[in-house]
Amino acid sequence: MNDPQQHRTIDDVCSQPAVQEAKSLGLASPIYPSSVYHCSTTDEADALLAGTLAGYISGREGHPNASALARRCADLHGCDEAQVCGSGMAAIALALLAEVSAGDHVVISDQLYGRTTQLVSLQLARLGVTSTAVDATDPTAVAAALRENTRVVLVETISNPLLRVVDVRSLAELAHARGAVLVVDNTLACPAVCRPADFGADIVVESLTKLVNGHSDVLLGVVCTNTESPAGCQRWSRIKSLAAIWGFTASPFECWLAHRGSSTLALRADRSCDNAGTVARWLDARRTDSASGISEVIYPGLATHADHAVAQAQFTRHAGYLVTFTLSGGRASVDRFIAAGSGIPFCPSFGDLTTTLSHPESTSHRGYSPAEREALGIAPGMIRLSVGIESPDTIVARLAEALAAAR
Numbered sequence: 001m002n003d004p005q006q007h008r009t010i011d012d013v014c015s016q017p018a019v020q021e022a023k024s025l026g027l028a029s030p031i032y033p034s035s036v037y038h039c040s041t042t043d044e045a046d047a048l049l050a051g052t053l054a055g056y057i058s059g060r061e062g063h064p065n066a067s068a069l070a071r072r073c074a075d076l077h078g079c080d081e082a083q084v085c086g087s088g089m090a091a092i093a094l095a096l097l098a099e100v101s102a103g104d105h106v107v108i109s110d111q112l113y114g115r116t117t118q119l120v121s122l123q124l125a126r127l128g129v130t131s132t133a134v135d136a137t138d139p140t141a142v143a144a145a146l147r148e149n150t151r152v153v154l155v156e157t158i159s160n161p162l163l164r165v166v167d168v169r170s171l172a173e174l175a176h177a178r179g180a181v182l183v184v185d186n187t188l189a190c191p192a193v194c195r196p197a198d199f200g201a202d203i204v205v206e207s208l209t210k211l212v213n214g215h216s217d218v219l220l221g222v223v224c225t226n227t228e229s230p231a232g233c234q235r236w237s238r239i240k241s242l243a244a245i246w247g248f249t250a251s252p253f254e255c256w257l258a259h260r261g262s263s264t265l266a267l268r269a270d271r272s273c274d275n276a277g278t279v280a281r282w283l284d285a286r287r288t289d290s291a292s293g294i295s296e297v298i299y300p301g302l303a304t305h306a307d308h309a310v311a312q313a314q315f316t317r318h319a320g321y322l323v324t325f326t327l328s329g330g331r332a333s334v335d336r337f338i339a340a341g342s343g344i345p346f347c348p349s350f351g352d353l354t355t356t357l358s359h360p361e362s363t364s365h366r367g368y369s370p371a372e373r374e375a376l377g378i379a380p381g382m383i384r385l386s387v388g389i390e391s392p393d394t395i396v397a398r399l400a401e402a403l404a405a406a407r
Protein backbone atom coordinates (compact mmCIF):
# COMPACT_ATOMS: atom_id res chain seq x y z
CA MET A 1 0.00 0.00 0.00
CA ASN A 2 2.97 2.25 0.51
CA ASP A 3 4.17 1.66 -2.99
CA PRO A 4 4.87 5.12 -4.43
CA GLN A 5 4.01 3.66 -7.86
CA GLN A 6 0.38 3.71 -6.75
CA HIS A 7 0.33 7.50 -6.62
CA ARG A 8 1.59 8.04 -10.10
CA THR A 9 -0.97 9.27 -12.56
CA ILE A 10 -1.83 7.51 -15.78
CA ASP A 11 0.19 10.19 -17.55
CA ASP A 12 3.21 9.53 -15.34
CA VAL A 13 3.05 5.84 -15.99
CA CYS A 14 2.35 5.94 -19.70
CA SER A 15 5.01 8.53 -20.49
CA GLN A 16 7.80 6.33 -19.13
CA PRO A 17 10.01 4.91 -21.89
CA ALA A 18 10.06 1.10 -21.81
CA VAL A 19 13.81 1.00 -21.31
CA GLN A 20 15.49 3.94 -19.60
CA GLU A 21 19.05 2.87 -20.13
CA ALA A 22 20.44 -0.59 -20.69
CA LYS A 23 22.44 -1.71 -17.64
CA SER A 24 24.58 -3.79 -19.90
CA LEU A 25 24.63 -4.01 -23.68
CA GLY A 26 22.84 -6.97 -25.21
CA LEU A 27 24.64 -8.95 -27.88
CA ALA A 28 21.67 -8.61 -30.23
CA SER A 29 21.04 -5.15 -31.61
CA PRO A 30 17.99 -3.23 -30.40
CA ILE A 31 15.08 -2.11 -32.57
CA TYR A 32 14.45 1.63 -32.60
CA PRO A 33 10.85 1.99 -33.75
CA SER A 34 10.85 5.71 -32.95
CA SER A 35 9.52 7.93 -35.73
CA VAL A 36 11.07 11.03 -34.13
CA TYR A 37 14.08 11.88 -31.95
CA HIS A 38 14.94 14.43 -29.25
CA CYS A 39 16.77 17.63 -30.16
CA SER A 40 18.82 19.26 -27.37
CA THR A 41 18.98 22.74 -28.83
CA THR A 42 17.59 24.70 -31.75
CA ASP A 43 21.05 24.76 -33.33
CA GLU A 44 21.23 20.99 -33.06
CA ALA A 45 17.84 20.63 -34.79
CA ASP A 46 19.06 22.98 -37.53
CA ALA A 47 22.27 21.01 -38.05
CA LEU A 48 20.54 17.60 -37.96
CA LEU A 49 18.05 18.69 -40.61
CA ALA A 50 20.77 20.31 -42.72
CA GLY A 51 22.71 17.07 -42.56
CA THR A 52 25.83 18.77 -41.18
CA LEU A 53 25.46 16.87 -37.90
CA ALA A 54 25.22 13.08 -37.86
CA GLY A 55 22.21 11.84 -35.93
CA TYR A 56 18.50 11.33 -36.18
CA ILE A 57 15.53 13.64 -36.03
CA SER A 58 12.73 12.14 -38.14
CA GLY A 59 12.42 8.43 -38.90
CA ARG A 60 11.68 9.25 -42.52
CA GLU A 61 15.08 10.93 -42.85
CA GLY A 62 16.84 8.03 -41.16
CA HIS A 63 16.97 5.81 -38.10
CA PRO A 64 19.56 3.56 -36.42
CA ASN A 65 18.22 0.29 -37.88
CA ALA A 66 18.32 1.67 -41.45
CA SER A 67 21.83 3.02 -40.83
CA ALA A 68 23.08 -0.34 -39.58
CA LEU A 69 21.64 -2.18 -42.58
CA ALA A 70 22.86 0.47 -45.03
CA ARG A 71 26.39 0.28 -43.59
CA ARG A 72 26.38 -3.48 -44.00
CA CYS A 73 25.11 -3.29 -47.61
CA ALA A 74 27.67 -0.63 -48.56
CA ASP A 75 30.45 -2.74 -47.03
CA LEU A 76 29.23 -5.87 -48.81
CA HIS A 77 29.52 -4.02 -52.12
CA GLY A 78 32.77 -2.24 -51.31
CA CYS A 79 30.85 1.06 -51.70
CA ASP A 80 31.13 4.22 -49.61
CA GLU A 81 27.43 4.79 -48.98
CA ALA A 82 24.05 3.08 -49.16
CA GLN A 83 20.43 4.12 -48.79
CA VAL A 84 17.94 1.51 -47.64
CA CYS A 85 14.44 1.74 -49.19
CA GLY A 86 11.06 0.18 -48.45
CA SER A 87 11.35 -2.30 -51.36
CA GLY A 88 13.56 -3.25 -54.28
CA MET A 89 11.28 -1.26 -56.59
CA ALA A 90 11.60 1.80 -54.33
CA ALA A 91 15.39 1.47 -54.60
CA ILE A 92 15.27 1.32 -58.41
CA ALA A 93 12.85 4.27 -58.56
CA LEU A 94 15.15 6.25 -56.25
CA ALA A 95 18.26 5.52 -58.31
CA LEU A 96 16.50 6.65 -61.50
CA LEU A 97 14.94 9.75 -59.95
CA ALA A 98 18.36 10.77 -58.67
CA GLU A 99 19.76 10.73 -62.22
CA VAL A 100 17.08 11.73 -64.73
CA SER A 101 14.84 14.70 -65.51
CA ALA A 102 12.32 15.45 -68.26
CA GLY A 103 14.05 15.41 -71.64
CA ASP A 104 16.58 12.75 -70.65
CA HIS A 105 16.95 9.30 -72.17
CA VAL A 106 17.60 5.92 -70.54
CA VAL A 107 18.96 2.74 -72.12
CA ILE A 108 17.59 -0.40 -70.49
CA SER A 109 18.12 -4.11 -70.90
CA ASP A 110 15.27 -5.82 -72.76
CA GLN A 111 15.28 -8.55 -70.06
CA LEU A 112 14.64 -6.46 -66.95
CA TYR A 113 12.36 -7.41 -64.08
CA GLY A 114 8.81 -6.73 -65.31
CA ARG A 115 8.01 -3.95 -62.83
CA THR A 116 11.30 -2.23 -63.68
CA THR A 117 10.43 -2.27 -67.38
CA GLN A 118 7.06 -0.70 -66.50
CA LEU A 119 8.73 1.86 -64.25
CA VAL A 120 10.93 3.06 -67.11
CA SER A 121 8.72 2.57 -70.16
CA LEU A 122 5.46 3.80 -68.57
CA GLN A 123 6.22 5.87 -65.46
CA LEU A 124 9.41 7.66 -66.52
CA ALA A 125 7.81 8.15 -69.95
CA ARG A 126 4.91 9.93 -68.21
CA LEU A 127 7.47 12.28 -66.65
CA GLY A 128 9.09 13.06 -70.02
CA VAL A 129 11.98 10.59 -69.94
CA THR A 130 12.37 8.42 -73.04
CA SER A 131 13.98 4.98 -73.16
CA THR A 132 15.36 2.36 -75.51
CA ALA A 133 15.43 -1.36 -74.63
CA VAL A 134 18.32 -3.41 -76.01
CA ASP A 135 20.04 -6.76 -75.52
CA ALA A 136 22.42 -5.69 -72.75
CA THR A 137 24.62 -8.77 -73.20
CA ASP A 138 25.62 -7.21 -76.55
CA PRO A 139 27.79 -4.10 -75.88
CA THR A 140 27.53 -3.12 -79.57
CA ALA A 141 23.74 -2.90 -79.24
CA VAL A 142 24.09 -0.80 -76.08
CA ALA A 143 26.61 1.52 -77.80
CA ALA A 144 24.23 1.99 -80.73
CA ALA A 145 21.36 2.93 -78.39
CA LEU A 146 23.29 5.66 -76.52
CA ARG A 147 22.20 9.19 -77.41
CA GLU A 148 23.35 12.72 -76.66
CA ASN A 149 20.77 12.92 -73.84
CA THR A 150 21.28 9.41 -72.42
CA ARG A 151 21.81 9.78 -68.67
CA VAL A 152 21.47 6.20 -67.46
CA VAL A 153 22.17 2.69 -68.66
CA LEU A 154 20.14 0.28 -66.50
CA VAL A 155 20.86 -3.46 -66.53
CA GLU A 156 20.65 -6.52 -64.28
CA THR A 157 23.78 -8.53 -63.48
CA ILE A 158 21.83 -11.76 -64.07
CA SER A 159 18.47 -11.73 -65.85
CA ASN A 160 15.37 -13.74 -64.97
CA PRO A 161 14.61 -16.46 -66.04
CA LEU A 162 17.21 -16.90 -68.79
CA LEU A 163 20.07 -16.04 -66.42
CA ARG A 164 21.90 -13.96 -69.04
CA VAL A 165 24.94 -12.21 -67.55
CA VAL A 166 26.00 -8.71 -68.61
CA ASP A 167 29.61 -7.55 -68.92
CA VAL A 168 29.54 -4.77 -66.33
CA ARG A 169 33.00 -3.39 -67.12
CA SER A 170 32.31 -2.98 -70.86
CA LEU A 171 28.95 -1.35 -70.18
CA ALA A 172 30.48 1.04 -67.62
CA GLU A 173 33.13 2.12 -70.12
CA LEU A 174 30.53 2.67 -72.84
CA ALA A 175 28.24 4.65 -70.53
CA HIS A 176 31.05 6.78 -69.09
CA ALA A 177 32.44 7.63 -72.53
CA ARG A 178 29.05 9.20 -73.29
CA GLY A 179 28.59 10.94 -69.94
CA ALA A 180 25.97 8.46 -68.70
CA VAL A 181 25.95 6.46 -65.47
CA LEU A 182 25.66 2.70 -65.20
CA VAL A 183 23.01 1.46 -62.77
CA VAL A 184 23.15 -2.28 -62.07
CA ASP A 185 20.34 -4.21 -60.39
CA ASN A 186 22.33 -6.96 -58.67
CA THR A 187 19.33 -8.73 -57.07
CA LEU A 188 19.72 -12.09 -58.81
CA ALA A 189 23.43 -12.20 -58.06
CA CYS A 190 23.70 -10.71 -54.52
CA PRO A 191 27.07 -9.43 -53.24
CA ALA A 192 28.32 -12.97 -52.53
CA VAL A 193 28.27 -13.67 -56.28
CA CYS A 194 29.12 -10.30 -57.81
CA ARG A 195 30.02 -6.76 -56.73
CA PRO A 196 29.21 -4.61 -59.78
CA ALA A 197 30.86 -1.49 -58.32
CA ASP A 198 34.21 -3.32 -58.58
CA PHE A 199 33.69 -3.35 -62.36
CA GLY A 200 32.72 0.31 -62.70
CA ALA A 201 28.98 0.43 -61.93
CA ASP A 202 28.13 3.90 -60.58
CA ILE A 203 25.05 2.77 -58.68
CA VAL A 204 24.23 -0.73 -57.49
CA VAL A 205 20.61 -1.45 -56.54
CA GLU A 206 19.34 -4.60 -54.93
CA SER A 207 16.09 -5.99 -53.66
CA LEU A 208 17.04 -7.21 -50.18
CA THR A 209 13.73 -9.11 -50.24
CA LYS A 210 15.50 -12.00 -51.95
CA LEU A 211 18.71 -13.76 -50.86
CA VAL A 212 20.22 -10.91 -48.78
CA ASN A 213 17.46 -11.11 -46.17
CA GLY A 214 16.90 -14.71 -47.18
CA HIS A 215 13.86 -15.66 -45.11
CA SER A 216 10.94 -14.40 -47.25
CA ASP A 217 9.66 -12.21 -44.42
CA VAL A 218 10.80 -8.73 -45.48
CA LEU A 219 10.37 -6.33 -48.44
CA LEU A 220 13.34 -3.99 -48.69
CA GLY A 221 15.76 -2.54 -51.20
CA VAL A 222 19.07 -0.69 -51.22
CA VAL A 223 20.93 1.83 -53.39
CA CYS A 224 24.74 1.72 -53.06
CA THR A 225 27.17 4.27 -54.48
CA ASN A 226 30.61 5.82 -54.12
CA THR A 227 31.54 9.31 -53.03
CA GLU A 228 35.21 9.53 -54.00
CA SER A 229 34.51 11.97 -56.87
CA PRO A 230 32.67 15.33 -56.64
CA ALA A 231 30.00 13.89 -58.98
CA GLY A 232 29.70 10.90 -56.65
CA CYS A 233 29.22 13.19 -53.63
CA GLN A 234 26.49 15.10 -55.43
CA ARG A 235 24.86 11.84 -56.48
CA TRP A 236 24.86 10.58 -52.89
CA SER A 237 23.39 13.81 -51.59
CA ARG A 238 20.60 13.63 -54.21
CA ILE A 239 19.89 9.98 -53.29
CA LYS A 240 19.67 10.83 -49.58
CA SER A 241 17.40 13.81 -49.96
CA LEU A 242 15.16 12.24 -52.61
CA ALA A 243 14.64 9.18 -50.39
CA ALA A 244 13.18 11.46 -47.70
CA ILE A 245 11.25 13.72 -50.11
CA TRP A 246 9.60 10.91 -52.08
CA GLY A 247 9.16 8.86 -48.91
CA PHE A 248 11.06 5.71 -49.91
CA THR A 249 12.05 5.08 -46.30
CA ALA A 250 12.12 1.59 -44.78
CA SER A 251 10.64 0.69 -41.39
CA PRO A 252 12.91 0.00 -38.39
CA PHE A 253 11.54 -3.49 -37.79
CA GLU A 254 12.08 -4.60 -41.37
CA CYS A 255 15.61 -3.18 -41.34
CA TRP A 256 16.29 -5.01 -38.10
CA LEU A 257 14.98 -8.30 -39.57
CA ALA A 258 17.05 -7.89 -42.75
CA HIS A 259 20.13 -7.01 -40.72
CA ARG A 260 19.65 -10.22 -38.77
CA GLY A 261 18.89 -12.23 -41.91
CA SER A 262 21.92 -10.89 -43.75
CA SER A 263 24.21 -11.96 -40.89
CA THR A 264 24.18 -15.44 -42.42
CA LEU A 265 24.38 -14.30 -46.06
CA ALA A 266 27.83 -15.78 -46.69
CA LEU A 267 26.86 -19.20 -45.29
CA ARG A 268 23.54 -19.28 -47.11
CA ALA A 269 24.99 -18.04 -50.42
CA ASP A 270 27.81 -20.62 -50.27
CA ARG A 271 25.39 -23.43 -49.64
CA SER A 272 22.70 -22.30 -52.11
CA CYS A 273 25.20 -21.63 -54.92
CA ASP A 274 27.03 -24.92 -54.35
CA ASN A 275 23.67 -26.71 -54.37
CA ALA A 276 22.65 -24.85 -57.56
CA GLY A 277 25.82 -26.09 -59.28
CA THR A 278 25.03 -29.65 -58.18
CA VAL A 279 21.43 -29.37 -59.36
CA ALA A 280 22.44 -27.81 -62.71
CA ARG A 281 24.97 -30.58 -63.41
CA TRP A 282 22.48 -33.24 -62.33
CA LEU A 283 19.77 -31.87 -64.64
CA ASP A 284 22.23 -31.33 -67.47
CA ALA A 285 23.45 -34.92 -67.28
CA ARG A 286 19.84 -36.05 -67.85
CA ARG A 287 19.12 -33.57 -70.66
CA THR A 288 20.67 -35.76 -73.35
CA ASP A 289 18.33 -38.63 -72.39
CA SER A 290 15.08 -37.84 -74.21
CA ALA A 291 13.13 -39.98 -71.74
CA SER A 292 14.02 -37.52 -68.97
CA GLY A 293 11.66 -34.91 -70.44
CA ILE A 294 14.29 -32.18 -69.92
CA SER A 295 15.05 -30.24 -73.10
CA GLU A 296 17.20 -27.38 -71.79
CA VAL A 297 19.23 -26.48 -68.69
CA ILE A 298 20.42 -22.92 -68.07
CA TYR A 299 23.01 -22.07 -65.40
CA PRO A 300 25.86 -19.54 -65.79
CA GLY A 301 28.26 -22.04 -64.19
CA LEU A 302 27.76 -24.55 -67.02
CA ALA A 303 30.25 -24.31 -69.89
CA THR A 304 27.29 -24.50 -72.30
CA HIS A 305 25.82 -21.23 -70.96
CA ALA A 306 25.83 -18.31 -73.43
CA ASP A 307 27.63 -16.01 -70.96
CA HIS A 308 29.79 -18.54 -69.15
CA ALA A 309 33.03 -16.63 -69.86
CA VAL A 310 31.59 -13.30 -68.66
CA ALA A 311 30.29 -15.00 -65.54
CA GLN A 312 33.70 -16.54 -64.83
CA ALA A 313 35.45 -13.20 -65.25
CA GLN A 314 33.06 -11.27 -63.06
CA PHE A 315 31.68 -13.62 -60.45
CA THR A 316 33.28 -14.96 -57.30
CA ARG A 317 33.64 -18.73 -57.26
CA HIS A 318 29.84 -18.83 -57.34
CA ALA A 319 27.60 -18.72 -60.39
CA GLY A 320 24.41 -17.93 -58.53
CA TYR A 321 21.62 -19.89 -56.90
CA LEU A 322 19.09 -19.88 -59.73
CA VAL A 323 18.78 -22.72 -62.23
CA THR A 324 16.36 -22.72 -65.16
CA PHE A 325 15.28 -25.79 -67.10
CA THR A 326 12.59 -26.67 -69.62
CA LEU A 327 10.27 -29.65 -69.66
CA SER A 328 9.61 -30.82 -73.21
CA GLY A 329 6.04 -31.72 -72.17
CA GLY A 330 5.15 -28.01 -71.85
CA ARG A 331 2.79 -26.44 -69.33
CA ALA A 332 0.93 -29.70 -68.64
CA SER A 333 4.23 -31.25 -67.53
CA VAL A 334 4.92 -28.25 -65.32
CA ASP A 335 1.54 -28.70 -63.65
CA ARG A 336 2.29 -32.37 -63.01
CA PHE A 337 5.72 -31.38 -61.64
CA ILE A 338 4.04 -28.93 -59.24
CA ALA A 339 1.22 -31.34 -58.32
CA ALA A 340 3.81 -33.97 -57.35
CA GLY A 341 4.12 -31.85 -54.18
CA SER A 342 7.64 -33.04 -53.73
CA GLY A 343 8.62 -30.32 -51.28
CA ILE A 344 9.60 -27.74 -53.92
CA PRO A 345 6.91 -25.07 -53.50
CA PHE A 346 5.69 -23.03 -56.48
CA CYS A 347 6.41 -19.55 -55.04
CA PRO A 348 7.18 -16.99 -57.74
CA SER A 349 10.01 -15.24 -55.92
CA PHE A 350 13.43 -16.45 -54.89
CA GLY A 351 16.18 -16.35 -52.29
CA ASP A 352 14.48 -18.31 -49.52
CA LEU A 353 16.16 -20.95 -47.34
CA THR A 354 14.05 -23.54 -49.13
CA THR A 355 14.28 -24.52 -52.77
CA THR A 356 11.31 -22.98 -54.61
CA LEU A 357 10.22 -22.89 -58.21
CA SER A 358 8.63 -20.39 -60.54
CA HIS A 359 6.92 -20.79 -63.89
CA PRO A 360 7.80 -17.72 -66.00
CA GLU A 361 4.97 -18.14 -68.53
CA SER A 362 2.24 -17.86 -65.89
CA THR A 363 4.00 -15.42 -63.52
CA SER A 364 6.89 -13.06 -64.37
CA HIS A 365 6.25 -13.15 -68.13
CA ARG A 366 2.47 -13.51 -68.33
CA GLY A 367 2.22 -9.94 -69.69
CA TYR A 368 4.01 -10.99 -72.89
CA SER A 369 2.25 -12.51 -75.91
CA PRO A 370 3.10 -16.14 -76.77
CA ALA A 371 5.06 -14.85 -79.78
CA GLU A 372 7.04 -12.42 -77.61
CA ARG A 373 7.81 -15.16 -75.11
CA GLU A 374 8.94 -17.44 -77.89
CA ALA A 375 11.19 -14.71 -79.28
CA LEU A 376 12.71 -14.24 -75.81
CA GLY A 377 13.24 -17.99 -75.45
CA ILE A 378 10.71 -18.51 -72.66
CA ALA A 379 8.99 -21.82 -73.35
CA PRO A 380 5.69 -22.96 -71.76
CA GLY A 381 7.58 -25.82 -70.08
CA MET A 382 10.21 -23.58 -68.49
CA ILE A 383 10.77 -23.80 -64.72
CA ARG A 384 13.08 -21.49 -62.77
CA LEU A 385 14.43 -22.96 -59.54
CA SER A 386 15.70 -20.91 -56.62
CA VAL A 387 17.96 -23.40 -54.95
CA GLY A 388 17.97 -23.38 -51.16
CA ILE A 389 20.21 -24.60 -48.37
CA GLU A 390 18.79 -28.11 -47.90
CA SER A 391 21.24 -30.98 -48.26
CA PRO A 392 22.02 -31.50 -51.96
CA ASP A 393 20.79 -35.11 -51.72
CA THR A 394 17.39 -33.93 -50.52
CA ILE A 395 17.02 -31.43 -53.37
CA VAL A 396 18.06 -33.94 -56.02
CA ALA A 397 15.70 -36.61 -54.58
CA ARG A 398 12.80 -34.12 -54.64
CA LEU A 399 13.62 -33.12 -58.21
CA ALA A 400 13.81 -36.75 -59.30
CA GLU A 401 10.40 -37.41 -57.75
CA ALA A 402 8.79 -34.37 -59.38
CA LEU A 403 10.39 -35.11 -62.76
CA ALA A 404 9.09 -38.66 -62.68
CA ALA A 405 5.58 -37.31 -62.01
CA ALA A 406 5.94 -34.74 -64.81
CA ARG A 407 6.63 -37.29 -67.54
Ligand SMILES: *Cc1c(COP(=O)(O)O)cnc(C)c1O
Pocket residue numbers: 087088089090113116156185187188207208209210219220221
Ligand atom coordinates in the same frame (compact mmCIF):
# COMPACT_ATOMS: atom_id res chain seq x y z
C1 LIG B 1 12.28 -8.83 -56.90
C2 LIG B 1 13.05 -7.95 -57.78
C3 LIG B 1 12.87 -6.56 -57.75
C4 LIG B 1 11.84 -5.90 -56.87
O1 LIG B 1 12.12 -6.08 -55.54
P1 LIG B 1 11.00 -5.89 -54.41
O2 LIG B 1 11.79 -5.91 -53.16
O3 LIG B 1 10.05 -7.04 -54.54
O4 LIG B 1 10.34 -4.58 -54.68
C5 LIG B 1 13.65 -5.78 -58.58
N1 LIG B 1 14.56 -6.32 -59.41
C6 LIG B 1 14.75 -7.65 -59.48
C7 LIG B 1 15.75 -8.18 -60.41
C8 LIG B 1 14.00 -8.50 -58.68
O5 LIG B 1 14.19 -9.81 -58.76
